[in-house]
Amino acid sequence: MKDTSNSWTQKINTNGYRLTGARRMVIDIISNSPRALTPAEIFIEARSRGAKLGLVTVYRTLEKLEEMTLVERVHHEDGCHAYIAHVEGHQHLLLCRVCHRVEYFGGDDLVSLAETISRRSGYEVQEHWLQLVGICPDCRALVSKEALP
């Protein structure tokens, strides 16, 4: 388990929620996954680990974790129902189109862009939301191998 897990348990307590087995399990699964997971995938993984939780609990847990900004949704081309662990200070995502791996990168570069757009449009720009989609190094290696004779 990543070292983020401890702060999660604290945050759950702080918010007045109880730390149950089901929540530990969902948190552990998400925080150790290199890619975004759907509720159904989390449920299946938890069951395969021997946990006896229900799919409904996964939904309700994700709802609370999202509310506490401990997890966030990833928006793919085809839908937006997969979750990843939220990482403080790394707001932007880099997704691999092949293996669906998720990486983070810092977004300081966007502040000036947001200001420019704000000035140009008259909008008060409050949030910027950026995702890059591409192919990760591992998958690039595989693809180039396949292309060879």
Next chain:
Amino acid sequence: MKDTSNSWTQKINTNGYRLTGARRMVIDIISNSPRALTPAEIFIEARSRGAKLGLVTVYRTLEKLEEMTLVERVHHEDGCHAYIAHVEGHQHLLLCRVCHRVEYFGGDDLVSLAETISRRSGYEVQEHWLQLVGICPDCRALVSKEALP
């Protein structure tokens, strides 16, 4: 109706699809909406205009329009099932959080960012996808009025 509509009908013909009343209606509704619309909203608007189309047709029409890149999906915090007209050369969106109005802006500024991330991560970055969320001038005016005594 916006002047984009003509090119739409051409593109539909080019792709071998037929230009039907239902498609004209869906196109007209989307191209004249200042905000993203869900299939259900498009259906209701069409019915309120006296058209006799079914919700299924709206789904199937959107599917084809998206395939032809005549419309695109907008991803909100809560879901990603609303559609807007696609505008050539304006890849990025600026959403009003209050009235859900959609504006476009050019994204040349992001090419260098994508290159930097690509170099740093080893990813082959193929797409960048940016949305800004804020409050539009009109809604800002309303908000500030409400705040006054």
Next chain:
DNA sequence: TTACTTGCAAACGTTTTGCACGATT
């Protein structure tokens, strides 16, 4: 005329809800 398109009804998968039981604090 022929193939594409439509509408309805029904199927489907996902997400939510009601309620009694169980677990955490």
Next chain:
DNA sequence: AATCGTGCAAAACGTTTGCAAGTAA
């Protein structure tokens, strides 16, 4: 002990599919 959390079953919801009838080319 009191409250919060859980699981099951069933309902609700959005979306897709099969098929007969209708329509554009």
